Every structure is written in structure tokens, then in C-alpha cells.
Amino acid sequence: MARSRASDYDDKRRAILNRSAELFSEHGYDRASMNKIAQACGVSKANLYHYYKDKEELLFDVIRFHLEELLDVVEAADRPGLAPLDRLRALVGALLEAYRDADSQHNVQISSMRFLPPERQTELKAMERDLVALFSDAVAGVAPKLKDSRMLKPVTMSLFGMVNWHYLWFRSGGSVTRADYADLVTRLVADGTRGIAAEATAERGRVGAAK
Numbered sequence: 001m002a003r004s005r006a007s008d009y010d011d012k013r014r015a016i017l018n019r020s021a022e023l024f025s026e027h028g029y030d031r032a033s034m035n036k037i038a039q040a041c042g043v044s045k046a047n048l049y050h051y052y053k054d055k056e057e058l059l060f061d062v063i064r065f066h067l068e069e070l071l072d073v074v075e076a077a078d079r080p081g082l083a084p085l086d087r088l089r090a091l092v093g094a095l096l097e098a099y100r101d102a103d104s105q106h107n108v109q110i111s112s113m114r115f116l117p118p119e120r121q122t123e124l125k126a127m128e129r130d131l132v133a134l135f136s137d138a139v140a141g142v143a144p145k146l147k148d149s150r151m152l153k154p155v156t157m158s159l160f161g162m163v164n165w166h167y168l169w170f171r172s173g174g175s176v177t178r179a180d181y182a183d184l185v186t187r188l189v190a191d192g193t194r195g196i197a198a199e200a201t202a203e204r205g206r207v208g209a210a211k
Contacts, residue, residue, distance in 0.1 A: 013051045014065075016041050018104075021062045025104035029059055029112040060120050063113055066105035067127040073098040074134060084141035085190055091138050093182035095163055100178070103167045110164070132156060143193035151196050159189050 019041045023032045034055055038048040052058045077094035079087055099106055113121055136156040140147040146155060162185050170181065 009051075016043070016048065016051055017058070017062050017065060020058050021066075021104040021108050024059065024062065024112055025107040029055075029108070029115050056116065056120075059108070059112060060116055060124075062105060063109045063116075063124050064127075066102060066109055067124060067131070069102075070095065070098050071127060071131055074131065078134060078138075084138070085186065088135075088138040088142050088189065089182055089186040091135060092159070092163060092185050093179060096166070096178045096182050099163075099167065100172075106164070106167060132160070135159060139189060139193070142190050143196070146193060146196065149196075155189065155193055155196065159185060162188070 016037075020032075020037050023037060023040050027036075032055070034048060035045060037055070037058065038045040041048065052061070074091055074094050077090050079090060082090065109124075113124060116124070136152060139156050139159065140152060143155070146152045166181060170176070170178075176184075
């Protein structure tokens with residue numbers, strides 16, 4: 001007979017994931033053994049194996065759960081009917097809020113996905129692409145002339161660069177709030193794309209004339 005799951009199974013598994021993320025972030029995935037993870041989680045090694053068969057599964061779920069939460073939060077905040085600038089600001093603000101208290105998970109996503117086998121990386125990267133596609137559409141709303149331009153992706157990824165690395169310097173309770181920073185990133189993208197959009201229009205004109 002299969003062993004039944006305790007009523008708090010999911011809560012305990014999530015606690016293990018959160019503590020594992022902190023351990024991977026602080027010491028590196030490659031230096032964290034199942035023994036160390038069990039000790040950090042305050043459980044026996046045998047109990048840890050009840051939840052995860054190996055360290056690879058732990059890493060995969062740390063990143064998968066993190067990306068699922070980001071997508072859920074951002075998709076819930078998306079309002080395509082808003083004015084383009086307001087829509088982009090709402091998305092950036094939602095992403096920054098989703099990163100609150102998730103610095104370890106975010107760091108693990110950036111630094112340790114490479115340790116997973118290709119097929120698992122492919123699954124996670126598809127989730128990342130879904131997130132990027134949503135923001136790319138919002139950026140194109142702010143700068144419509146970039147929509148079919150080769151510069152849309154670089155601009156979108158630059159936005160993620162500003163947001164994804166904020167945890168290195170941002171401090172809650174400091175002089176800059178998450179809402180302040182969301183507004184700053186939005187204005188930098190909106191203002192910065194004006195000249196790029198003009199160049200994209202000129203480029204399309206040159207291509208059209210050459211045909």
C-alpha cells in the first residue's frame with residue numbers, strides 16, 4: 001500500500017524549498033549536499049528523501065515554483081486596456097513586489113539553472129520566455145515603432161536587467177521604495193525608447209528603399 005501523505009506535506013515541502021534556496025544562494029548549489037540541506041531544514045536525511053529524491057529535484061522545484069509565482073503575479077496585474085505607460089508601470093511594480101522576500105530564489109534562478117540537465121532547463125526557460133513575452137508586448141505598447149524592430153528584444157532585456165539585479169543594492173525601508181523604482185524603470189524605458197524608435201523607423205525606411 002502506498003504511504004499516505006501527511007496533511008501538512010505541501011507546507012513542509014515548501015519550507016524545505018525555501019531553506020534550500022537560502023543555502024544554494026549563500027554557499028552555492030554545487031557545495032550544498034543533501035546532508036547539509038537536511039541539517040539546515042532541521043529534518044533527518046531520511047525525512048528529506050521523503051520529499052525529494054535528490055538535490056537536482058530540489059533545485060528544479062526551487063526555480064520552478066519561483067517562476068510560477070512570478071508569472072501568476074504579473075499576469076494577474078496585467079491590464080492590456082490601460083494606457084501603455086500605466087500598463088508597463090503596473091507590470092514592473094508587480095514584478096518588483098513578487099521579488100520581495102525572494103532574493104534567494106531569484107539568485108538561484110540566475111546562478112544555478114545551468115546545473116540542471118538540458119531538458120529541465122528547457123522547461124524553465126520556456127517559463128522565462130513567457131514572462132519576457134508579456135513585458136515585450138508592454139514595451140511595444142510604450143514604443144509601438146519598436147514592435148517589429150530588432151531592438152525590441154534588447155530593450156526588453158535591458159528592462160529585466162534593471163529589475164532583476166535590484167536586489168544587490170535595494171534595501172526595504174530606504175529612501176527609494178519599490179513603487180519609486182518601478183516608476184523610474186518605466187520612465188527610463190519610455191524616454192529611452194523615443195530615440196531608438198526613431199532610428200527603427202529610419203532603418204525600416206532604408207530597407208524598404210533598398211528592395
